[in-house]
Amino acid sequence: MEINAQILEIFGVYAFAARSALVLSLVAMAIYVLLNAGIFALPHMGLMAVGSYSATVLSLDAQLPFFVAVAGGTVAATLCGLILAAVLGRLNGIYLAIATIAFSEAVSAAVLNIPLTGAAQGRVGIPRSTTDLAIVGSVVLVLALLIAIRRSRLGLSIVAIREDALMAGHQGINVFAYRIGLMSLAGFLCGLAGALNVHLAGFVEPGFFNFGLLAHTLANVVMGGMVYVGGALLGTILMSTLSQAVTVVGEYQGIVNGVIIITVVAFAPFGLIGVVSDFLRQRKRSRGQVLGGQSNAPNNAAIKFDRLSRKNKTNESHETVIDLSDISMHFGGIVALHSVSLTCSSGELLGVIGPNGSGKTTLLNVISGAYKPTGGSGALQGQEIKSFFGSPYLMSRAGIARTFQTIRLIDDLSVRDNVTIGLNSTSGKNSFQSNGTLNQLSRVDEVERVLQEHGLAHIADMYAGELSYGLRRRVEIARAVASRPKLLLLDEPTAGMDPQEREDVFARISSLLSQGMGIIVVEHDVAMMSQYCDRLVVLDFGLVIASGDPDIVLQQESVISAYVGGQGAGKR
Numbered sequence: 001m002e003i004n005a006q007i008l009e010i011f012g013v014y015a016f017a018a019r020s021a022l023v024l025s026l027v028a029m030a031i032y033v034l035l036n037a038g039i040f041a042l043p044h045m046g047l048m049a050v051g052s053y054s055a056t057v058l059s060l061d062a063q064l065p066f067f068v069a070v071a072g073g074t075v076a077a078t079l080c081g082l083i084l085a086a087v088l089g090r091l092n093g094i095y096l097a098i099a100t101i102a103f104s105e106a107v108s109a110a111v112l113n114i115p116l117t118g119a120a121q122g123r124v125g126i127p128r129s130t131t132d133l134a135i136v137g138s139v140v141l142v143l144a145l146l147i148a149i150r151r152s153r154l155g156l157s158i159v160a161i162r163e164d165a166l167m168a169g170h171q172g173i174n175v176f177a178y179r180i181g182l183m184s185l186a187g188f189l190c191g192l193a194g195a196l197n198v199h200l201a202g203f204v205e206p207g208f209f210n211f212g213l214l215a216h217t218l219a220n221v222v223m224g225g226m227v228y229v230g231g232a233l234l235g236t237i238l239m240s241t242l243s244q245a246v247t248v249v250g251e252y253q254g255i256v257n258g259v260i261i262i263t264v265v266a267f268a269p270f271g272l273i274g275v276v277s278d279f280l281r282q283r284k285r286s287r288g289q290v291l292g293g294q295s296n297a298p299n300n301a302a303i304k305f306d307r308l309s310r311k312n313k314t315n316e317s318h319e320t321v322i323d324l325s326d327i328s329m330h331f332g333g334i335v336a337l338h339s340v341s342l343t344c345s346s347g348e349l350l351g352v353i354g355p356n357g358s359g360k361t362t363l364l365n366v367i368s369g370a371y372k373p374t375g376g377s378g379a380l381q382g383q384e385i386k387s388f389f390g391s392p393y394l395m396s397r398a399g400i401a402r403t404f405q406t407i408r409l410i411d412d413l414s415v416r417d418n419v420t421i422g423l424n425s426t427s428g429k430n431s432f433q434s435n436g437t438l439n440q441l442s443r444v445d446e447v448e449r450v451l452q453e454h455g456l457a458h459i460a461d462m463y464a465g466e467l468s469y470g471l472r473r474r475v476e477i478a479r480a481v482a483s484r485p486k487l488l489l490l491d492e493p494t495a496g497m498d499p500q501e502r503e504d505v506f507a508r509i510s511s512l513l514s515q516g517m518g519i520i521v522v523e524h525d526v527a528m529m530s531q532y533c534d535r536l537v538v539l540d541f542g543l544v545i546a547s548g549d550p551d552i553v554l555q556q557e558s559v560i561s562a563y564v565g566g567q568g569a570g571k572r
């Protein structure tokens with residue numbers, strides 16, 4: 001009898017520890033939700049406290065049933081996450097981390113001063129209504145939700161935001177909205193965990209939501225792999241098993257947590273799952289090598305194309321795509337652009353040239369929404385775009401796409417996924433002629449169409465990071481035009497390429513022009529630009545010093561002297 005009782009007691013202790021660990025795995029998943037999106041925020045203890053105390057008050061004071069109390073706690077924390085994101089969502093990195101930890105501290109302090117929370121003593125006598133089914137059900141449902149998000153295009157956009165938020169914006173992804181959504185989701189998960197936890201323990205006390213618990217949960221996530229859906233759960237299960245099985249670990253949990261965080265971050269930043277997936281990828285990569293080698297040659301024989309041969313084919317009645325007037329851009333005392341006005345028509349290749357530092361990249365940054373100009377206005381196909389200035393995702397959705405001076409692909413994603421990210425800029429009315437609404441299927445078709453059109457179908461499953469420079473540039477252009485923009489901006493698309501690769505790029509440009517896109521290209525090579533471009537705009541110290549037919553422009557005194565005074569024509 002006595003032995004039986006002892007066994008039961010020991011089992012009871014383990015069972016309680018296991019239940020707590022599972023409940024806390026929800027907090028671990030909330031940490032994953034933010035870290036995976038590159039949001040370095042740690043509001044989790046505060047959010048969990050909000051969920052815990054709200055549920056407690058609903059249970060004890062309002063006498064509401066378990067499910068209602070849990071739902072209430074969850075909603076309260078979700079709202080809290082939402083407000084926090086709205087207030088802090090534009091902060092980044094260390095500032096966001098500090099501000100969100102301060103939020104948790106503020107919640108702790110508030111708890112001590114609100115009578116309903118029971119202050120320092122906390123509250124006891126909460127019905128222990130949290131069943132195993134409620135715990136396991138919550139964990140499974142949340143996991144399923146997170147997996148579904150990861151697998152959807154939302155998941156791809158989240159990875160894009162994590163890897164390169166600016167690039168993501170230029171693909172039509174509303175980074176701020178995502179941050180608000182994800183912080184609310186973190187609030188939801190922490191609130192759920194808190195509400196379940198108080199109904200599991202039967203009491204709540206302010207000391208519970210301390211930095212030690214945060215560090216412990218963080219250690220779980222880091223150990224499992226912080227950018228993997230399963231990482232949080234795996235880490236939690238491993239760590240709690242470890243601390244139960246090896247008593248020493250339990251006793252020195254704080255030290256163990258610290259050592260784990262430091263070691264994993266230093267040597268295997270993506271945790272256990274990261275180590276395994278790296279290994280698998282390495283094997284796949286060594287098999288993929290041959291393919292990569294073959295695909296370096298452009299796969300459609302480059303169409304010979306230049307300005308003069310194109311002129312004969314096209315009629316001149318093209319509508320104006322972009323019309324910029326008096327754009328100025330000042331950086332403190334530096335005037336990067338001074339009252340720049342230009343237009344580009346559908347099917348027209350407009351070249352922007354000028355010495356280094358003359359404002360070419362700045363101009364593209366203004367048009368694509370990366371910078372808000374100090375003055376000036378613009379119109380895209382007659383529509384005012386001034387209100388989109390400074391907002392890459394709005395410009396992108398309006399129909400302005402771009403590539404970057406240094407290629408900005410996500411190396412750890414496949415070519416297909418990289419291209420898919422470009423489909424975010426679809427505004428619905430803008431492209432996909434047939435029907436305005438898009439279902440998942442037509443998106444998939446659309447991606448395959450783009451891959452095919454750009455000669456990328458055979459390497460669609462390769463990682464962008466393992467491609468040659470020329471192919472990477474091709475992928476970047478494919479991503480930019482995936483959603484069929486009206487205007488494409490190319491910043492030195494052929495820099496560092498051999499002649500073969502250059503021809504490939506211009507062949508692609510030619511086919512986009514024939515589809516009616518307007519294209520503005522920035523390059524250093526004046527000879528090449530005059531060969532291909534319909535018109536040139538020459539910048540010098542942020543001023544347009546000449547524009548028009550390339551042959552005429554390059555004869556102008558001011559242009560020659562700008563180049564002689566600067567870098568010298570035709571050179572970098």
Ligand code: ADP
Nearest residue numbers: 331334336354355356357358359360361362363
């Ligand atoms: P280009 O692309 O023609 O070589 P840029 O547009 O990059 O020239 O730069 C034009 C001028 O604006 C340079 O003097 C550069 O230092 C300045 N500039 C560009 N971007 C910034 C920035 N973000 N902050 C401050 N100065 C900038």
Ligand code: MG
Nearest residue numbers: 360361362405
């Ligand atoms: Mg530049």
